[in-house]
Amino acid sequence: MQLPLPLITSSGTPRKCGNTYGSLAAAAIAANTANYMARFAAVGIGAEQAREYGALFRAASHEYAPRVAEMLDGVAEGARINVDEIYALNGRTELIYSVEPGVARTQEPAECTALAVLGERSATTHTLLAQNWDWHPDQRPYALLLDTTDDQGRRVLALTEAGMLAKAGLNNAGLGVCVNMLGTLRDRRDGGVPYHVLLRAALEAPHLGGAIKAVCGTPRGASINLLMAQAYDGGTPGEAIDLEVGPDDVGFLHPIDGVITHANHFESALSAVDTLKYIGGSSFFRAARARRLLGAGRIEEERIKGVLRDHGGFPQSICRHEEPGAADVDRTESLFSLILDLDERRMSIANGPPCTAVEYHHIGLEKTG
Template sequence: MPLVTVSGTPRECGVAYGAAAVDLIVANTANYLARFPFDTSYARHYGSLFREASHRYAPRVADMLDGVAEGSGVHVDEIYALNGRTELIYSEQPHECTAIGVLGEQTLLAQNWDWHPDQRPYALLLDTTDELGRRALALTEAGMLAKAGLNDAGLGVCVNMLGSKRDRRDGGAPYHVLLRAALDARHLGAAIKAVCGTPRGASINLLLGQAGAPGEVIDLEVAPDDVGFLHPVDGVLTHANHFETALSSIDTLKSFGGSSFFRAARARRLLGEGPGEERIKQVLRDHGGHPQSICRHDEPDAPEADRTESLYSLVMDLDERRMSIAAGPPCTAGEYYDVWLDKTD
């Protein structure tokens, strides 16, 4: 997996990122433009709406994305459409990712990132240090700024797709901009404020954690105009792709079904046998319900939009500021590779 390391103002970070990963960003943007259910002019239209909302509600994130467009030479509205790919393609049938949070001697977040297998070549690690010296490390897709990640303040985030009856293609900052805004926060309260205070058009689940003695973990089920909260039970918090709070009445997954309805519960049960980093990795390799298991495997004969597998698996120790990452599916990946925020060079 490529590691892109940049520093400076948000705009400077974006320009350097765009230039460093230009081939991947150009290819990834073209890939999604071909998958959108409309032509490029409509994609740019939605991208311009996403850009306007992002500058209004997450200006530093927007400055970085503007820089990505400049550095890569990709039209700025196409970069924002890329970052709104969830709103533009898959909002109705969420089927990706199992996330885990554990409180103990260390504060741990983990997840399998499940997505279409054709997207594996476009993944990268993005390491940014802004003009104030604040650093963040994120797993992401080329041209985007974050999925799962952690920062030097000991804050981390994992993500699951959700689908609600309120979702729409516009209406605020896109899913991946909201993720980056949370990751840029310096403490848990600020991350929650960034999530709750940013208008959005799509639903998203964020599992947030902050290191400390003791640390803390919280899950936010975010729909347009509403947010639900989940807290650890016996130090464990897990989530998949359906609503578990009172917002469940708007859950579109109830109309489709899927493995989400057992994956999070299974992860909680397996972690009850003794949560810890090695146990978390065992759970991320679990095949209960295979192939639509926590360790997800591609079904080549499935409809194209339904194909998905665990592209990458990661565990983050927020106290150590360490991300351990393995190419997926994790059952075949062998050892996890460790990346520390202070050692990525």
């Protein structure tokens, strides 16, 4: 079955994995880097300043996530792109959305509705994650799947953008991550390790505790929500947790009746001011609606697909569609929709918006012992 987007595979040391990826996707990475450099310029960050931020991101990444940084350095080498521009690309959330400290941004975060279902609630007894990735529709041509196997035997499959290492994905230890953008008045552009490097560091972890440690122990500038889960072999029930991560604080949400849902606003008692309160938007009902649509009893994957295709609040619905007449900077839709079966180590992915998808396409990973 043909996948709805390119698949890049690489193996070896982190540097070699990155180099192979960069070489195989060089044209897409060059185009995506140029695209984001133009987006940075549109918010007042010229090329030289973007590279200066990239150098800061690179230094922080090498200090706190060195294996991920080695892979990104390899991407730059393989694609023959300025390494600081590659790090600026991976800091696109910080550079586009962060503003002066204490100043609320004016754009609603466009990224995603996510959910987790524990085995006690899923029809197959498997631990499941799912989400729609909502982003600017012009970014669809730069999306790809990255499948890497490193020199320690860790295999990671992630949906990402060309030149980045991860967005939502899973690894062969049964650990999966979904992501939502958040925002606080404390977000800043030069606060440490970029959002997308942090995502990859979580996916590189061998277990859920290690992923949580990677997130909490890494300095960051942008807020991010990570919905994480892991399936365990041998009949041990899986686990899920939601981490609402600000620049200097972390909040936690745990499953209720075996389910977690999340959108783009804070729900925990984090000691930070949520900038979405100054903007408003569909996030304030999407997560609650997703939980309600999941309903009672055992939850099949078809029901999850129905939630991801839901049009309540259209066009700013769980299945997001472009708003007629929206300014270019505000254009967004569900680019891809995915379901992760962590017991099977399987990703199922559909071109978005998912209401138009006839089927989800499947790709699996081998388990580790």
